[in-house]
Amino acid sequence: QVRLVESGGGLVQPGGSLKLSCTVSGFTLDYYPIGWFRQAPGKEREEISCTSSRGGSTNYAESVKGRFTVWKDNDKDTMFLQMNSLKFEDTGVYYCAKQYGLFGKCGSSNQNEYDFWGQGTQVTVSS
Numbered sequence: 001q002v003r004l005v006e007s008g009g010g011l012v013q014p015g016g017s018l019k020l021s022c023t024v025s026g027f028t029l030d031y032y033p034i035g036w037f038r039q040a041p042g043k044e045r046e047e048i049s050c051t052s053s054r055g056g057s058t059n060y061a062e063s064v065k066g067r068f069t070v071w072k073d074n075d076k077d078t079m080f081l082q083m084n085s086l087k088f089e090d091t092g093v094y095y096c097a098k099q100y101g102l103f104g105k106c107g108s109s110n111q112n113e114y115d116f117w118g119q120g121t122q123v124t125v126s127s
């Protein structure tokens with residue numbers, strides 16, 4: 001059974017940092033592209049990063065580039081999202097998701113390419 005479970009969300013002040021985790025089961029983490037998404041209040045869900053399979057690179061949305069870093073530990077079946085220099089507009093529910101394509105690469109940022117999602121973790125940036 002495929003599962004993705006996010007953790008690590010919380011309340012943080014502007015300029016602060018937070019690290020999220022996405023622990024997966026039921027599939028081999030390195031075999032599929034994995035994305036991080038967020039949904040801010042009243043807004044559509046957006047892709048903020050996508051990491052290609054088999055040690056491939058990570059693409060970042062312009063809104064987080066230079067502040068957020070993604071990496072994975074295949075031995076622990078876990079993806080990580082390090083968020084630094086957090087801003088008010090980073091507030092939202094953060095999700096990780098797995099793409100359909102075995103050994104795939106990130107490309108069009110089409111959310112229809114993702115077949116399994118975590119339940120999300122809340123990140124609130126507030127003073």
